[in-house]
Amino acid sequence: MSITWTFVGFEQSSYDAKKHSPTDSDADYMWGLQADGFGTIMGGCSYTKAQPLMQHFKVLSLPQLVGKSFESEKEDASSALDLLLVQLRHGGKYVPPSYESLRERAAQALAQMQAPSYEDVDGETVFNAFYAVWDGWVPNAEWLKSFQQRIWDLSNGEVVLEEATDTKGFVMIKGPAAYFFLKKGEEVCYVDIGPYSNPVSVWVREE
Structure with a gap:
């Protein structure tokens, strides 16, 4: 069953903002994903790791991802986002290695x-x-x-x-x-x- 995950948050942590600019490779961001029946799940990642999402969703900054959605077979938000990022790095054609x-x-x-x-x-x-x-x-x-x-x-x-x-x-x-x-x-x-x-x-x- 395909699940629609929607970004409800994607902000640089307030603590990290004191150390890094928003586009520093090591800048830490907190994301929130929501799906029907799953509530809101929170997680984090670096700016570098999340960067492919901006090109994919055609936005200029990570906070602009709020409201954007993607489909996934994964019922866990972290796994769904992780798989999406890997697929993007492979140009959308990803086959898990053995x-x-x-x-x-x-x-x-x-x-x-x-x-x-x-x-x-x-x-x-x-x-x-x-x-x-x-x-x-x-x-x-x-x-x-x-x-x-x-x-x-x-x-x-x-x-x-x-x-x-x-x-x-x-x-x-x-x-x-x-x-x-x-x-x-x-x-x-x-x-x-x-x-x-x-x-x-x-x-x-x-x-």
Whole structure:
């Protein structure tokens, strides 16, 4: 069933307005979407992420999106807007990639000591790709072993994804997740992986 979502708000947050101009790439905007039977749902995104909406709806600023509508099969406002933005970035012709290819993208990035980017993929597909290899609160043991081996192979034996037995120093996630040290020689990064739309985070802890 197709749902008509209508923008009822799209404003830069008052706090962010003190730090960024309305068209700064990092400017934070709050949006509101409404549909019959769903009430008003609020969310947020950056100016850069929302920019394609202006061209699509032929408006000059994000606040002018109020009153504009779009159709979606998604019953969740965030998923509906996320999918629309991804479709616009693909010129309207978007086919979600396979789950396996998204997990492979993560392995390739980690083999280079980097976090993968999924900006070209809708969040629900990314979530499902990692949810498929998750057993409750932890990753499937067989998949994790093959994932670690894949990173080792891609890096020609230079990068190791080592599961952390002590999570001290990690930013803990209030949900299913696994924590790792990503090692290349003396270089060490902190990594967390979980079944989310942004499934992999990589950072260097500052002492």
